[in-house]
Amino acid sequence: MKLTKRQSDNLLKFSIVFFGLLCILLPAFRLIGVFFKRQYISGTHTYASKLDSIYSGTSDFIYFWGTGKFINAGHIHDIINFNQMGSFIAKLCGHVLPYGNWAYWPTYNFIICFLALFPLLISFAIWNIFTASLGYFAFSKIIKQKWLVLMLVFSPIALVNYHYGQTGMFLSSLLILGFAYWKEEQERNILSWDTNVKSGIFFGLCSLKFPFMILIPIFLLATKSWKTLFYMILTIFMMVISSILCFGIQPWIDNIEILSPLISKNMLKPYNNQIFQELYISPFVAMRSFYFSLTVSWCFQLLITLSCIIAVAFVFFKKILYTKRDIIGFILPLSLLATPYGHVYDLVIASLTIIICFQKAYEKNKILFYPILGFFWYIWGVCEYSILTHAKIAPYLPTVNSIILFMLVIILYILRDKKDEKNAH
Secondary structure, eight states: OOOOHHHHHHHHHHHHHHHHHHHHHHHHHHHHHGGGTOOSOTTTOOOSSOOOOHHHHTHHHHHHHHHHHHHHTTOGGGTTOHHHHHHHHHHHHSOOOOSOOOOSOGGGHHHHHHHTTSOHHHHHHHHHHHHHHHHHHHHTTTOOOHHHHHHHHTOHHHHHHHHHTOSHHHHHHHHHHHHHHOOOOOOOOTTSOSHHHHHHHHHHHGGGGGGGGTHHHHHHHHTTOHHHHHHHHHHHHHHHHHHHHHHOSHHHHHIIIIIHHHHTHHHHSOOSOOHHHHTBOSHHHHHHTTTOOHHHHHHHHHHHHHHHHHHHHHHHHTTOOOSHHHHHHHHHHHHHHTOTTOBGGGGHHHHHHHHHHHHHHHHTTOTTHHHHHHHHHHHHHHHHHHHHTTOTTGGGHHHHHHHHHHHHHHHHHHTOOOGGGGGGO
């Protein structure tokens, strides 16, 4: 089906805007409701007519903010005592946290301790404004049309991320900036300054949530990006040293020996349509949703992770992808598939891939991809609401989202730019 450039451009805009507006209403309502104390029921997290408390809706951010308050009060070594920390946070905001211990690396303490200097709502606003602004800056490095950048920053899944006060937009921005500044290295002097140094720093900052960056070293090794790899490792090293100097070595020992294993307990339970498990998007939880054993589920996740590593190593060692858009669009969904710990709000990391695929379908006049991509956009916008309302599809959303991520990689590969198109993008 051949369209004129104007018709195709209008159809692209209509497709993205239509699917965006179709599913943006529910997450927008919930995000705005934070400031009017209209959320789902505290504790049970059941969305019903009894909309009551700000604290249930922003419980993830309260977790960050409250832990920062706890550390600032001198209790860095008491984080392993969840009852003590939970009581401390409950006294601050009247909300009892429904889940386990703090499992982020101690390097993340710098962020939460800063945010804890402000009252809860002000801190919540600061974090979301900062991450949205950083997202706009990062996306605009890859996408030149401002309206498309705004669609990403205020996409339905991004609003879900803001609502939770989560880290998806922040991590997405760091990953994208790392790729945006990366280039094929010509300079042999590792100590000389160029954009690859910036790339390495941004990639290094991604270690704040290490499971989401496990494909980055593979990419850098496959592309022989030694300078970027060096500065990534240096950044991680400096972050670890800084955290040890500020907080001591014990928080690292506590995290490795106690906290990280504890945070996985809910994920390892038998899959019984629990909201906590349905919020995951990993192949591991997808297998658990069909009641496969832990061993089979872990083996399947390991197979997917190894497949992602092999795909990245092969594609970039063989230089099959030529443009930066393709590189980013290819790796972001795989980064989510490669870890068992991804959640619904982390899908914002791969939202750029959908927009890139829309762009490429438009450029190659492959408009049949529009409804497929729009459907993905729609599903991501309503899946969190489906979980809260116990919709019939909710138990299968980990599987649905894993399949969508895989299909995005395939679509991107099909629509990839050829070598002679490299300079055009």
